[in-house]
Amino acid sequence: VEQKAELLCQLYGYKRIDTPLFEEAELFARSVGEETEVVQKQMYTFEDRGGAQMTLRPEGTAPVCRAYVEHGMHTLPQPVKLYYIAPIFRYERPQAGRYREHRQFGFEAIGESDPLLDVEVITMAWQFCEMLGIQGLSLKLNSIGCRRCRPAYVEALKGYYSRYTDAICPNCKTRLVRNPLRLLDCKEPPCRNIAESAPKSVDYLCEECRAHFGHLKSYLDLMELSFELDYHLVRGLDYYTRTVFEIQTREEGAQNALGGGGRYDYLVEELGGNPTPAVGFAAGLERIISCVRRQDIPVPPPSEPKVYIAYLGERAKREATELVTSLRKAGIPTIQAVGDRSLKAQMRQANSLGTTYGVIIGEKEVEGGTVMLRDMSRGEQREIALAELVSLLRKKEENCGKEGGIVI
Numbered sequence: 001v002e003q004k005a006e007l008l009c010q011l012y013g014y015k016r017i018d019t020p021l022f023e024e025a026e027l028f029a030r031s032v033g034e035e036t037e038v039v040q041k042q043m044y045t046f047e048d049r050g051g052a053q054m055t056l057r058p059e060g061t062a063p064v065c066r067a068y069v070e071h072g073m074h075t076l077p078q079p080v081k082l083y084y085i086a087p088i089f090r091y092e093r094p095q096a097g098r099y100r101e102h103r104q105f106g107f108e109a110i111g112e113s114d115p116l117l118d119v120e121v122i123t124m125a126w127q128f129c130e131m132l133g134i135q136g137l138s139l140k141l142n143s144i145g146c147r148r149c150r151p152a153y154v155e156a157l158k159g160y161y162s163r164y165t166d167a168i169c170p171n172c173k174t175r176l177v178r179n180p181l182r183l184l185d186c187k188e189p190p191c192r193n194i195a196e197s198a199p200k201s202v203d204y205l206c207e208e209c210r211a212h213f214g215h216l217k218s219y220l221d222l223m224e225l226s227f228e229l230d231y232h233l234v235r236g237l238d239y240y241t242r243t244v245f246e247i248q249t250r251e252e253g254a255q256n257a258l259g260g261g262g263r264y265d266y267l268v269e270e271l272g273g274n275p276t277p278a279v280g281f282a283a284g285l286e287r288i289i290s291c292v293r294r295q296d297i298p299v300p301p302p303s304e305p306k307v308y309i310a311y312l313g314e315r316a317k318r319e320a321t322e323l324v325t326s327l328r329k330a331g332i333p334t335i336q337a338v339g340d341r342s343l344k345a346q347m348r349q350a351n352s353l354g355t356t357y358g359v360i361i362g363e364k365e366v367e368g369g370t371v372m373l374r375d376m377s378r379g380e381q382r383e384i385a386l387a388e389l390v391s392l393l394r395k396k397e398e399n400c401g402k403e404g405g406i407v408i
């Protein structure tokens with residue numbers, strides 16, 4: 001999955017960034033939002049020896065924006081395109097698809113408000129799932145407005161929900177006061193029913209946000225990427241503006257979101273940078289992997305070492321050690337036996353490691369300046385000059401795939 005992620009980022013011109021595992025707690029409180037569940041209930045925060053409050057990274061976007069500001073990335077050609085593959089920590093109730101430590105692959109395009117950039121990020125997220133062969137996905141899309149139009153929408157939402165204060169769940173009673181947008185994605189059945197007829201953010205968008213959303217949808221049509229409007233999609237982090245989207249599996253179950261993202265046009269500014277629009281996406285690797293497993297998608301085997309070097313006796317051991325160095329320098333993946341096991345035991349290990357070739361050096365070979373080269377799958381072997389081994393194996397490595405290796 002990580003290899004596909006890296007390939008995807010190469011295709012789209014995103015460069016890797018690795019931010020620290022923990023940051024000042026303040027960074028997340030300011031960006032993710034004081035009233036969000038992540039900040040209120042899920043952060044692993046501790047005091048370090050200097051008395052500073054530090055937090056294990058609960059999401060990947062804020063650290064990237066912090067780095068953007070701190071390292072003056074506004075001087076680079078915009079938008080700056082970055083990706084990460086990183087562990088994320090959230091104190092949540094552990095269950096299938098929800099862990100206290102999970103990994104996210106995320107990418108961010110910072111420094112441009114054109115809806116075409118939203119479309120690039122959405123297309124990229126979609127292509128990632130396609131490259132992995134995942135079937136039955138849906139793309140959910142919504143726009144939640146900006147600083148100018150959101151307050152009127154939030155008021156409308158509060159007005160609507162204030163009629164249902166007796167019917168909503170206890171969590172939603174708190175949300176109504178502290179984080180009204182989150183009322184919309186409560187999973188409790190009574191709250192879901194009430195949300196059905198709630199006001200929609202798209203009906204409250206200002207002219208610019210409406211135009212942005214209109215262009216976004218028309219570019220998605222142009223790309224023939226089908227999406228479903230989901231007026232309840234609000235996402236859990238406060239920094240989102242305008243576009244929000246999620247990629248979900250159609251399978252039933254609460255953990256059906258593979259990844260999500262959206263625009264966050266004020267985040268860089270809130271972290272002390274210039275006003276800088278941006279858009280990004282993050283996917284949970286464990287969720288992706290379990291989806292790949294559920295759907296029985298064939299995964300290419302990890303590449304196996306090509307050569308196993310076995311020896312008998314101290315002199316042969318020394319020669320094997322020199323040989324393994326030359327092979328690795330020549331770029332041939334090689335494993336060397338260690339210890340004083342019998343040749344049979346060494347060959348058993350070479351087999352179980354899945355190596356293609358065994359190289360055997362004994363006293364006789366040391367004397368004669370030769371080695372035994374064994375084709376592990378055919379079980380055939382022949383003696384060749386030590387001096388020829390590296391170039392022969394290199395040739396095999398180059399030809400492998402073209403003609404299935406060279407017969408010994």
Ligand code: AMP
Pocket residue numbers: 059090092097098099100101102104236257258259260261282283284285286287
């Ligand atoms: P978020 O940062 O909440 O938007 O999450 C992005 C993606 O990370 C989600 O769509 C999930 O695939 C994954 N994810 C979020 N929280 C967890 C968790 N606790 N355990 C496993 N995966 C998670």
